[in-house]
Amino acid sequence: MIQKLSIIVPAFNEEKTIKEVLRILCDLELVNQVEKELIVINDYSSDNTRKLVEEFIANNPSQDIQLINQEVNQGKGAALHLGIKNASGEYLIPQDADLELDPKDINKLLEKAIKEEIDVVYGSRFLNGRNQSGLGWYANLFLTKLTNLLSGLKLSDMECCYKLIRSNIAKELDLKEKRFGFEPEITMKLAKVKGISFDEVPIYYQERTYAEGKKIGWKDGFRAIYCLIKYI
Numbered sequence: 682m683i684q685k686l687s688i689i690v691p692a693f694n695e696e697k698t699i700k701e702v703l704r705i706l707c708d709l710e711l712v713n714q715v716e717k718e719l720i721v722i723n724d725y726s727s728d729n730t731r732k733l734v735e736e737f738i739a740n741n742p743s744q745d746i747q748l749i750n751q752e753v754n755q756g757k758g759a760a761l762h763l764g765i766k767n768a769s770g771e772y773l774i775p776q777d778a779d780l781e782l783d784p785k786d787i788n789k790l791l792e793k794a795i796k797e798e799i800d801v802v803y804g805s806r807f808l809n810g811r812n813q814s815g816l817g818w819y820a821n822l823f824l825t826k827l828t829n830l831l832s833g834l835k836l837s838d839m840e841c842c843y844k845l846i847r848s849n850i851a852k853e854l855d856l857k858e859k860r861f862g863f864e865p866e867i868t869m870k871l872a873k874v875k876g877i878s879f880d881e882v883p884i885y886y887q888e889r890t891y892a893e894g895k896k897i898g899w900k901d902g903f904r905a906i907y908c909l910i911k912y913i
Contacts, residue, residue, distance in 0.1 A: 683795055685716040687773040687848065688787070689764030691757045693724040695778035696733055703737050705784045706776065707744050712792045718745040720767055721778075722760035725751045730778075758856070758863030765851050774845045782842060786884040790845040799878045800850060801871055803836060804843030808883035817888070820902050827906065828865065831913050832872035834879060840864050840905070843884055850874060861901040862908040869912035 688706060692699055699721075706719055723731045731750060738746050749763055761775055772794060774787060782804070790802040807821075821840050828839040844867065851867075858866040871877060 683713070683715050683771045683791070685718060685770035686711060686787075686791060687764070687768035687770035688717055688719050688776050689761055689768065689773060690719060690721045690776045690778050691724060691760035691764065692721060692726065692730050692734070692778035693754065693757070693760075694726045694728045694730060696726075696729040698780050699730055699778050700733050700737055701780065702776065702778050702784070703734070703746070707741060707746075709784050709787065712788050713795055715791065716745070716770075718747070718768075718770060720747045720749065720764045722764050723748060723750045724756065724760045725754040756860035758861065758866075759859040761863055762856050762859075765848070765856075768848050768851075770848055772845055773848045773851055775842050777842045781887055783885040783887075786843065786882075787845075789882045789884065790843060793880060793882050794845055797878075797880070799880050800847045800874075801877060801879050802845040803838065803879070803881045804841045804845075804884035805836075805838040805881045806841055806884060806886035807838050808881065824865070824902070824905050824909070827909055828868055831909055832869055834868070834872050836868070836879075837881060839868050841884070844868075846871070850877065858908060860904065862904050865905045865908040866912050869909060 711717055721734050723734060734748050738748060765773060776784060786804060790804060793799060793802045825836055825839040828834060829836055854867065854870045856866060
């Protein structure tokens, strides 16, 4: 039985959207009356992200929200490692601090895990068709196909942020990648867990531009290839 979900929110310079993301997450009612905790990892932001999160917590004392501040900027992967370590729910899921994904879709992953007793459920931005522009779509398609080839999985979107994972499984993984290599590394290491059950569900996706704060770049794509091969 799932009693609590840990939602991990890595945040680096997300002052434009962080309060809205937290508001949506706090208002979100999870299926089966599952409780939630929010774990915000402020990755040494140089804008007002930390202040805004502190104000939000102060103004919402009834909500289960932790704020953990990194002393130096280390990257999304490092923030997620810290979130996984501090998660107390039976399952955990990352939530980016922007608005590319709709937090309401977390219930789709959670419902799948509960009904079918699945260990890992990935969100997929592409099961409902192509909704990403330019080179990003081709890069994700290539990386996902390479992931499937090397791991034996049958995914459609390896790079998606939404990865619902049993916390005890995630905590046992020896994760190393501190930046965006987190996605391929955790996928390859999950694929090696004996007897693990995997599935995907379609989710909503609204791509943001680099002008709006998107941070992943072409160098991260090459790093992802390196990670996929390294963690076979």
